[in-house]
Amino acid sequence: MNKKSVKNIAEWFLHIAVAALLGLCITTFVGRLTIVQGNSMSPTLKNQNVIIIESITPRFGEIKQGDIVVLKIPELLGGNKKYAIKRVIATENQHVVIREGKVFVDGLELSESYTNAKETYADGSPYADMIVPEGCIYLLGDNRIPDKSRDSRIFGPVSEKRIVGKCWIRIFPFSQAGPVD
Numbered sequence: 622m623n624k625k626s627v628k629n630i631a632e633w634f635l636h637i638a639v640a641a642l643l644g645l646c647i648t649t650f651v652g653r654l655t656i657v658q659g660n661s662m663s664p665t666l667k668n669q670n671v672i673i674i675e676s677i678t679p680r681f682g683e684i685k686q687g688d689i690v691v692l693k694i695p696e697l698l699g700g701n702k703k704y705a706i707k708r709v710i711a712t713e714n715q716h717v718v719i720r721e722g723k724v725f726v727d728g729l730e731l732s733e734s735y736t737n738a739k740e741t742y743a744d745g746s747p748y749a750d751m752i753v754p755e756g757c758i759y760l761l762g763d764n765r766i767p768d769k770s771r772d773s774r775i776f777g778p779v780s781e782k783r784i785v786g787k788c789w790i791r792i793f794p795f796s797q798a799g800p801v802d
Contacts, residue, residue: 652676652789655691655706661762661770662706664737665689665801671793672801674786684709684758684781686726689788689801692760697776706788707760707772708735713781717759718750719743719774724761738765743774753778 652675657666666672666689674691684690688709695703711717711726718725722740724733733741741761743749753759757778762770773779788801 661764663764665735665763672791673789675789676786678787679784690784691786692783693785709758710761711753711759713755716752735763736765741765746774748777
């Protein structure tokens with residue numbers, strides 16, 4: 622092999638290494654493509670929707686009530702699922718009450734046009750009336766039909782540190798592409 626061939630191979634290797642490192646940094650610190658698994662966020666997000674989640678807000682910004690987030694909580698989901706996508710209903714120190722099919726935060730009934738059920742049930746849940754602990758969030762799936770969403774009604778509030786990203790845009794199906802809220 623001559624010097625020119627070795628130099629070309631070294632340049633190619635360098636370019637591939639830089640591209641791989643850049644890709645890793647982008648998916649770790651900026652955002653990533655995710656495919657929704659399941660219908661717990663229906664009608665907002667449906668099974669097999671392709672979304673982009675951004676990772677900047679959970680690290681450097683503020684997660685707010687109404688945000689849709691992706692969390693790594695395999696021990697709370699059961700089965701072989703690792704990640705969950707849910708809507709933030711309340712943040713630390715807010716008082717959540719689910720009563721008579723309605724959700725209240727700090728005494729105010731939430732207007733939830735994004736749900737697919739007229740009522741939200743939390744029958745027998747120890748988390749149906751609580752103050753969200755510091756550093757935690759209270760999450761619900763938009764699919765409020767009984768037994769369609771494993772969320773804070775079942776496993777309680779979750780640490781904000783478990784958030785891996787905030788839902789930014791849907792890119793598939795193309796007919797529904799755009800910001801998600």
